[in-house]
Structures are given as C-alpha cells and as structure tokens.
Amino acid sequence: MKFININNSRLFSKILNTNLVLNPWWVTGFCDAEASFTVSITKSNTTILGYTINPCFIITLHLRDIELIKNIQCFFKGIGKIYISNNLVHYKVRSRDELNIILDHFKLYPLCTSKFKQIFIFNYVLFHKYLIKTDIL
DSSP states (O other): OEEEEETTTEEEEEOOOTTOOOOHHHHHHHHHHHEEEEEEEEEOSSSSSSEEEEEEEEEEEEGGGHHHHHHHHHHTTTOSEEEEETTEEEEEEOOHHHHHHHHHHHHHSOOOSTHHHHHHHHHHHHHOSOOOHHHHO
C-alpha cells in the first residue's frame, strides 16, 4: 500500500496492487473498525409471522478505496456484491450461506472490540429461523 499526498493537505491510501494477499488478522482489525453487522426486519406476506429477518455484513468506504474493497471480497472467496453510490463503495454480504464464510473467518480470527459481542447476536439471528412474536414487534 502506498500513501499519496494530494495537495499537501490530505493523506489517503491507494492500493497499487490489485492482487494483494491480505493477512487474515489485518482483515479482522479492518473489519473491527470499518465493518457492520446489521439486521433489518421487514413486513412479508410469505412468512408465518408476517416478517422477514434480513442479516447483512457491510463495509462502506470512499470510492477511492474500491481496490481495497475488491481485495477484501477476494479474501472472502469472492462472495457478496460491490455497489457504488455517489462517492461511496459498499461491500455487502446478505446470503445466509455466504455469511457463514464471514462468520467462519471471525471464529478463527476473532474481533477485538465491542463487535466481538455483536457478532454473537448476529450469529443468533442468522441461525434462528423463528423468533418469538413479541421479540420482533
């Protein structure tokens, strides 16, 4: 990774090698700082309780760091999708099967901040198909 000074006022990273092999501990540290584990609950006519639970792993960065996002996607075996909106790039993993790959990584290389606790909650939501109705209303 090379740091480039633009107009002597701001430093930012620019990945010059798109085939960069990332260290798994670096990925964990980066995710501790930049990733989120989210769960959205939406109304649905096709489920028993009338709601669908949608877990998602997401990293959002400035568009200038798209190569880094691509490297992270490659690190996770190409799963998930990359989206661009305005000057932001988003790496999202939504499929429950693909989320297992993310969770397996964090079992081997655990998170160190408060996200360590959050991943337990995320894991619970991911693997419990049916929640008590009062828990989601």
